[in-house]
Amino acid sequence: MAHELDTVINRYGTDCLKWDYMEKWLGVPEGEALPSWVSDWDFKAPDFITEPLKARLEHGIFGYSERGDEYFNSVIDWWQERHQVTLKKEWFHTTPGSLPAIAMLVERWSQVGDKVLVLSPVYHAFYRTITNTQRTVAESALINDNGYYTINFDDLEQQFKDGVKIMMFCNPHNPGGRVWTEEEVTRVCQLCHQYGVYLISDEIWADIVFRGHTFFSCLRVDPTYFDKLAVCIAGTKSFGLPSMRLTNTMIPNEKEAEALKSKLLAYGIDVYSAFSILANQAAYRHGKDWLDDTLVYLEANNQRLADFVGNELTQVTYRLQESTYLAWLDCRGMGMDDEELEQRLHKAGVIPTMGYGFGDDGRGFIRLNLGCPASILEEKIQRLRTVLK
DSSP states (O other), X not given: OHHHXXXXXXXXXXTOHHHHTHHHHHOOOTTSSEEEOSSOOOOOOOHHHHHHHHHHHHHOOOOOBOOOHHHHXXXXXXXXXXXXXXXXXXGEEEESSHHHHHHHHHHHHOXXXXXEXXXXXXXXXXXXXXXXXXXXXXXXXXXXXXXXXXXXXXXXXXXXXXXXXXXXXXXXXXXXXXXXXXXXXXHHHHHHHHHTOEEEEEOTTTTOBXXXXXXXXXXXXXXXXXXXXXXXXESHHHHTOGGGOOEEEEOOOHHHHHHHHHXXXXXXXXXXXXXXXXXXXXXXXXXXXXXXXXXXXXXXXXXXXXXXXXXXXXXXXXXXXXXXXXEEXXXXXXXXXXXXXXXXXHXXXXXXXXXXXXXXXXXXXXXXXXXXXXXXXXXXXXXHHHHHX
């Protein structure tokens, strides 16, 4: 299968955000740089996903669609087998991406001006969701030990004492790449329960976990902690389906589940894309071996970058990611501010996500997408060599 992942496919001219819109959003002319700033990958979807979509297209009628039993069962079976999590059909709230559900829960669980906490640095969209719902961002900085992030539980508890209403938890962590341990996840859930804090756990990276690490979901903790819990899961990262826009938010508390259902109905999110349902259903049913092979390929990309940094970039720190295909490089040793670093990277033709977008604790870092053919990664490395060595 490696030869399929090695295939370079031209994505220009497909309205691809990562490739076609660099000039609009970043001022980088088409064809002058390798994009590494959006967290989708450059691999073609496998036949077990595309063939059912072709058959559905040939059917030719595209009316309103609902989620059938096979859709629910495919997700339930996958999470039981892959992550030892028992999902229930009544927990499902399906939305076009995780952020709509997260925003609705923020509106449900807090008032304007209330504090919503993140562990920084963290996925940049969390910040805009908080501020665009007129809530206040609270940050608990992760402890960075030479690239290895851990949670400062003393600070987290103090923030809860100071009136945080909701915690957004990235599990596994984007951009730091940590796969939080059972002990860490359990402690987060315990503290939220103890202080009456609602917990939203974004677990869409659960399947992209490398050897030696085991993902542990918030849905595996003591059910005592379920009253104020929501967990977002999706196949978007696992199978390269972000434009299919389908996330399932699990809410075990029956009252809170009904409340979110009412919000979804109010916003008209009660029918679904037939193609999104079919693609995800096929992926969960037939994707085990394909995903396992893809993880091996991504891990090799991860190791290639780590070897390059370790051998050649004495002023840059990079620790092998435990999860995701997004490398988090600490460039603070270069002695450049973010603006200069960004300008030099753009000039060299590599377009990462700059770390400052993940909060102040991300300043001096860059996030580089490794979800690409090995030859493209090698070209990125060659270009980075001219800037960072």
